[in-house]
Amino acid sequence: MNLLGAAQIRALATALDLKPSKSLGQNFVIDSNVCTKIVRIAGVTSDDIALEIGPGLGSLTLALMNSAASVIAVEIDSRLATQLPITVAEHADEPEKLTVIHRDALTLQELPMQPTVLVANLPYNVSVPVLLHLLEKFPTIRTGVVMVQAEVADRLAGKPGTKEYGIPSVKAAWWAEVKAAGSISRSVFWPAPNVDSKLVSFTRRPTPGDEDLRKKTFAIIDGAFAQRRKMLRSALSSLYGSSRAAEAVLLRAGIDPTLRGEALEISSFCAIAHAEPDN
Known part of the structure; x- marks a missing residue:
């Protein structure tokens, strides 16, 4: 060779x-x-x-x-x-x-x-x-x-x-x-x-969930980092309709709404997806 x-x-x-x-x-x-x-x-x-x-x-x-x-x-x-x-x-x-x-x-x-x-x-x-x-x-x-x-x-x-x-x-x-x-x-x-x-x-490594969860999680990731200096409740407001609605989802997921996206691991983003209203 x-x-x-x-x-x-x-x-x-x-x-x-x-x-x-x-x-x-x-x-x-x-x-x-x-x-x-x-x-x-x-x-x-x-x-x-x-x-x-x-x-x-x-x-x-x-x-x-x-x-x-x-x-x-x-x-x-x-x-x-x-x-x-x-x-x-x-x-x-x-x-x-x-x-x-x-x-x-x-x-x-x-x-x-x-x-x-x-x-x-x-x-x-x-x-x-x-x-x-x-x-x-x-x-x-x-x-x-x-x-x-x-x-x-x-x-x-x-x-x-x-x-x-x-x-x-x-x-x-x-x-x-x-x-x-x-x-x-x-x-x-x-x-x-x-x-x-x-x-x-x-x-x-094993994925955290199925394709449906991946799509939901990736949409949340995109929202969280679109304006990365914003708190999550504000960054995700457009995804969930308002800051109040986003805060409710975050609290159900056990995530501090005042955190920024850069603080979360993939498992936390999955938790937010699981906490969405249709779950």
Whole structure:
């Protein structure tokens, strides 16, 4: 197995007449050591079916194929989706382990295999929606490591009571425990991004309830953080019709109405959903 370096990545891009697209969040990893590190942090084993979103020119894909039983790579750019199997055939010992799907990850509803681990350099402009979508639609994904913009990583791994804690933190916690997993230098990308990057890891856990409860809980989360400096009774007033009605729901849930959303864990938001009048 030969992993891709900076010169090979640039040569592939030249051959494809590829100019990295800012709208698609295309910043390609050109340091094979970083790719190997990500796969190691993710704990990928020979029993895993790895899902990769936005494989680009294949640097992380090849590192994954060194460890996983098989790799499903989902790529929105048709040129890259077409080139990836060719690149893998030239560099990998077992190219048949790769399945490439040309599609927008946000539209995925099913896959040809059941992935067990997610490892990806997620497009930074849609990283949170993509991660939440995959956690929702593919319950066989047990663990994963994703590379995202540093500020997004801090929000995903944020803890209650901190300025980073917000909608991404709470919604991700519905499905998984999310932790910070390290920083990545701008120098390992081509082109170098204008933002810093970090890794976050996650481990799936049982959800607090069914899909109906999730939808109610997520609506409450959205309301609570829409104006995050407001007390909950005020922040949720539009959801329940008035501050008084919101306060009644909060009290039934055992939640102090003068708290702000940033003080609550996912379990408390679920308690509010359970306390809604139609329950």
